[in-house]
Amino acid sequence: MALTLEQVRHVATLARLALTPEEEQRFTTQLSAVLDAVAQLQSLDVEAVEPTSHATLAASLLREDVMKPSLPPEKSLANAPAKSGTSFAVPKIIE
Amino acid sequence: MQLTDLTMLELAAKLAERAVSSEEATRACLERIRQVDSKVRAFLRVDEEGALAAARASDARRKAGSPASALDGVPLGLKDIFLTEGVETTAGSRILEGFVPPYDATVVRLLKDAGLPLVGKLNMDEFAMGSSNESSAYFPSHNPWDLARTPGGSSGGSAAAVAAREVFGALGTDTGGSIRQPAAFTNTVGLKPTYGRVSRYGVIAYASSLDQPGPMARTVADTAALLQLIARHDPQDSTSAAVETPDYQADLEAGVRGLKLGVPREYFIEGIDPEVEASIRETLREYERLGATLVDVSLPHTKYALATYYLLASSEASSNLARYDGIRYGQRAKDARGLKELYALTRERGFGPEVKRRIMLGTYALSAGYYDAYYLRAQKVRTLIREDFTKAFQQVDAVLSPTSPVPAFKLGEKVDDPLSMYLMDVFTLPCNLAGLPGLAVPCGFTKAGLPVGLQILGRPFDEARLLRIARAFEREHDFFRRPAPL
Amino acid sequence: MPVSDFQPVIGLEVHAQLLTQSKIFCGCSTAFGAEPNRNTCPVCLGMPGVLPVLNQRVVEFAVRTGLALECTVKKTSVWSRKNYFYPDLPKGYQITQYDLPICEYGRLVIDTPQGEKVIRVRRIHMEEDAGKNVHDAGGGQSLVDLNRAGVPLLEIVSEPDLRDADEAVEYLKTLRDVLMYLGVNDGNLEEGSFRCDANVSVMPKGSSTYGQRCELKNLNSFRFLKQAVEYEISRQVDVIESGGKVSQETRLWDVNKGVTRSMRSKEEAHDYRYFPEPDLPPLHVSDEAIDAAAKALPELPRAKLTRFMSQYGLPAYDARILTAERPLADFFEACAAHYADGKKLSNWFLGELMRLLKEEGTPLSALAFTPAQLAELLGAVDKGTVSSNAGKDVLGEMFRTGKAPSDIIAEKGLAQVSDTGAIEAVVDDILAKNAGEVEKYRAGKKQVFGFFVGQVMKAMKGKGNPALVNDLLKKKLGD
Numbered sequence A: 001m002a003l004t005l006e007q008v009r010h011v012a013t014l015a016r017l018a019l020t021p022e023e024e025q026r027f028t029t030q031l032s033a034v035l036d037a038v039a040q041l042q043s044l045d046v047e048a049v050e051p052t053s054h055a056t057l058a059a060s061l062l063r064e065d066v067m068k069p070s071l072p073p074e075k076s077l078a079n080a081p082a083k084s085g086t087s088f089a090v091p092k093i094i095e
Numbered sequence B: 001m002q003l004t005d006l007t008m009l010e011l012a013a014k015l016a017e018r019a020v021s022s023e024e025a026t027r028a029c030l031e032r033i034r035q036v037d038s039k040v041r042a043f044l045r046v047d048e049e050g051a052l053a054a055a056r057a058s059d060a061r062r063k064a065g066s067p068a069s070a071l072d073g074v075p076l077g078l079k080d081i082f083l084t085e086g087v088e089t090t091a092g093s094r095i096l097e098g099f100v101p102p103y104d105a106t107v108v109r110l111l112k113d114a115g116l117p118l119v120g121k122l123n124m125d126e127f128a129m130g131s132s133n134e135s136s137a138y139f140p141s142h143n144p145w146d147l148a149r150t151p152g153g154s155s156g157g158s159a160a161a162v163a164a165r166e167v168f169g170a171l172g173t174d175t176g177g178s179i180r181q182p183a184a185f186t187n188t189v190g191l192k193p194t195y196g197r198v199s200r201y202g203v204i205a206y207a208s209s210l211d212q213p214g215p216m217a218r219t220v221a222d223t224a225a226l227l228q229l230i231a232r233h234d235p236q237d238s239t240s241a242a243v244e245t246p247d248y249q250a251d252l253e254a255g256v257r258g259l260k261l262g263v264p265r266e267y268f269i270e271g272i273d274p275e276v277e278a279s280i281r282e283t284l285r286e287y288e289r290l291g292a293t294l295v296d297v298s299l300p301h302t303k304y305a306l307a308t309y310y311l312l313a314s315s316e317a318s319s320n321l322a323r324y325d326g327i328r329y330g331q332r333a334k335d336a337r338g339l340k341e342l343y344a345l346t347r348e349r350g351f352g353p354e355v356k357r358r359i360m361l362g363t364y365a366l367s368a369g370y371y372d373a374y375y376l377r378a379q380k381v382r383t384l385i386r387e388d389f390t391k392a393f394q395q396v397d398a399v400l401s402p403t404s405p406v407p408a409f410k411l412g413e414k415v416d417d418p419l420s421m422y423l424m425d426v427f428t429l430p431c432n433l434a435g436l437p438g439l440a441v442p443c444g445f446t447k448a449g450l451p452v453g454l455q456i457l458g459r460p461f462d463e464a465r466l467l468r469i470a471r472a473f474e475r476e477h478d479f480f481r482r483p484a485p486l
Numbered sequence C: 001m002p003v004s005d006f007q008p009v010i011g012l013e014v015h016a017q018l019l020t021q022s023k024i025f026c027g028c029s030t031a032f033g034a035e036p037n038r039n040t041c042p043v044c045l046g047m048p049g050v051l052p053v054l055n056q057r058v059v060e061f062a063v064r065t066g067l068a069l070e071c072t073v074k075k076t077s078v079w080s081r082k083n084y085f086y087p088d089l090p091k092g093y094q095i096t097q098y099d100l101p102i103c104e105y106g107r108l109v110i111d112t113p114q115g116e117k118v119i120r121v122r123r124i125h126m127e128e129d130a131g132k133n134v135h136d137a138g139g140g141q142s143l144v145d146l147n148r149a150g151v152p153l154l155e156i157v158s159e160p161d162l163r164d165a166d167e168a169v170e171y172l173k174t175l176r177d178v179l180m181y182l183g184v185n186d187g188n189l190e191e192g193s194f195r196c197d198a199n200v201s202v203m204p205k206g207s208s209t210y211g212q213r214c215e216l217k218n219l220n221s222f223r224f225l226k227q228a229v230e231y232e233i234s235r236q237v238d239v240i241e242s243g244g245k246v247s248q249e250t251r252l253w254d255v256n257k258g259v260t261r262s263m264r265s266k267e268e269a270h271d272y273r274y275f276p277e278p279d280l281p282p283l284h285v286s287d288e289a290i291d292a293a294a295k296a297l298p299e300l301p302r303a304k305l306t307r308f309m310s311q312y313g314l315p316a317y318d319a320r321i322l323t324a325e326r327p328l329a330d331f332f333e334a335c336a337a338h339y340a341d342g343k344k345l346s347n348w349f350l351g352e353l354m355r356l357l358k359e360e361g362t363p364l365s366a367l368a369f370t371p372a373q374l375a376e377l378l379g380a381v382d383k384g385t386v387s388s389n390a391g392k393d394v395l396g397e398m399f400r401t402g403k404a405p406s407d408i409i410a411e412k413g414l415a416q417v418s419d420t421g422a423i424e425a426v427v428d429d430i431l432a433k434n435a436g437e438v439e440k441y442r443a444g445k446k447q448v449f450g451f452f453v454g455q456v457m458k459a460m461k462g463k464g465n466p467a468l469v470n471d472l473l474k475k476k477l478g479d
């Protein structure tokens, strides 16, 4: 299945990737090829098959409602590229 | 013979006799790294100070007669996907450059509690997406058996470091073959445990329903010993299995007499390297000589595994990697004007081409109008692939196959051809889709001297039997004694 | 067509913070008002490598709420990821429930001027809250505080069964009462622990096809809900009347301007790319757990109201006030156990007690006196030991000091004189001193009677038993 350049741009917007024009072209070609390859799945009859979303035997694990110590803010923010007081800082959000 | 030539268990025995100290063993590793790592380039960073401090603490415990575990004092390496408190962790990505975690992964804590000095962080494909280590944002690692070739991926740095005897063992992670394929390329043993056997807490996620950490070492017994330390139920991982951990050494030498070993016809396909096929066939005959029965089995949906894997893994990855936005940690595009640019430029610059490719594919597969055709359909085919194995394991105790269709390929050979690169994983990824344990064990060399690895797949939580089958072959050959030509 | 020719159609989506100690997927505190990012850990910061582990109390609360709203509680429900980018969403996705929520198909009965009305509840699901962005922090920056990220929420979605703003308000109030009764939510709209979005559309009366709907946000009081819905209804009617089309969008209630306005940032096509959360296995709730929750379910406001009316013989007005909040209802019942006349008791509750509670700002849980003591006071009033007016003073004293009513009556000398002989002596004395007035009375000027009562009571410092005073006066005056 061939992807259009428009579709690639839309997906890049959803994924928050500022692709270069060269990347847009390359991904259009490469992703089209990948989609061609995965198209073989369309030939299988999976109508009556249940999907597998978890490969685990684990039952729902629940924890008690007990408070545990949080990180001190200086540790929470130690890796922050920008901060103000004990808040993370980002460019002004415009609603 | 150098100290670093010992296996983990040989070193552990000497530590127990106090014939060698952990500090000596750790210094030997550090020295070996200084000698060979400029060629192998397995390490992203070495934590000399931390490793030596842990080694000295281990020596104090040994002196006091209270070792923390059987492997107390054995130096180990970690794939850079495991979070280490206070030690930079990047998953081979630019976007996490400089990220210093505030906590240890569960397995890291288990290893520290067991007294193992952690020598450093090992190179990997960026966010574990790759089969050659070439998608690392920093540099590719090299195969100690031929420096022009890849050590495989994504745990290539781990495999290379173990094969080059820079560390006694390492931890890797396996999402579609990332432990087993590098092990097969480097004459080492790699085990991908059953999904849920080893905690994923603190392991940077690629594809959450497929990822599984596991041990990499030079021998089967070392692999068993390392698995023993990390196979634990973890209350911080909801997908962790509350299953008892058996003694993985107990039946290691029990042999294969009477076992039924399945040979899946779909794994001997066109395009498989003739030397690899010959080596695997010879290995199968040897298992017969050792008393096992070979059984022809069919895993009919194998040919759909690759497409299924790439859709599911990329979809999960597109969501798992959304947190890398330059707000709370990691690199940020500081010149971004406004919030939108902050996201888009940070991620554009922080991720490499393979990661972007998979984020794009996954975002597309989950998007409105395509979910049913791609993601949901792939989940259903995943069910068919699991059922293939369930049926096969009604007939046989384990399934044997090549680990990779080819031996280690040249660096740069496939880097511009994603589809042919993806084909490298065709034998390893069904195991992840089915959540099963899989093990790669050295089974010979090509004429050019490149290692070949046998893959052994088993029933859920049947790691002990896989180790026992691998050991039966290893005992006959001791390929692990052969050093890489560095 | 005028507004009256249109039928508004309204559905509410309520987000209720659950009253747990810790967050839904980590052990951080849910407390409100801490310093930014004080209540955060690797899990709720969305650090690399972290995994969620579900707080079992969240499941208990969801099941309890589902049962109270007569939902089907699903034995298996599934967690999903809702993917979008926003600074207050640390992982880039919200863990929520999507196609398989824990509860479905419930109902809530509300009161309308036309009588009771059933509002259907489409679904209830659990999810994690986002953090908080401080949009304009100066210096061209916004700030991100993740204390609230990971606080457990229940989302309760009604069917579009509400037909005007008053019904919407009544539904929201009734739902809030239920959640507070269940002890799962504190009902605080101002602090945002009980939030509401409204989906509003209009269609011509008699039509069965809903119009295009708008989602209204920022409705953090009952008043704003009413105003915003009313504004939006007339706005949509205006759009249609002037030949336009209502476009589906998210609109924000502007408190200052009293209008709803389009949120441009939300207008971009959203594609949340929901898929099953691989880090959490499907949630199983056993039959036993559901049964146990059903047995432990408290009596709900509506049932309690009906019972109060029949059991205590109360009018609906009294019962509604007494059952509005569970602590007051419980206290009333504790008092009623010691005192038989429900209506009299209710009068004291609705009058004096509620006035005191309000004036003194005392919470019911901190009351100084016991139900038995209140009953004792009412008994004393009934017996005439103390006058009804003096009784109010006694209650005030009990409220402040917690002393027994009998002690207060004795200390303050508030006991009524019911000794016939003592009263008779005073009556005789007053009549003797006011012979002229007695004449007038006997001549037919009956209104002088009040003057005699006043004189007697004054002489007795207000402690004469009014009934006896009346009786004796009448007897002596020859009536």
Ligand SMILES: [Zn+2]
Pocket (backbone or CB within 6 Å): A070, C023, C026, C027, C028, C039, C040, C041, C042, C043, C044, C045, C150
């Ligand atoms: Zn937390």
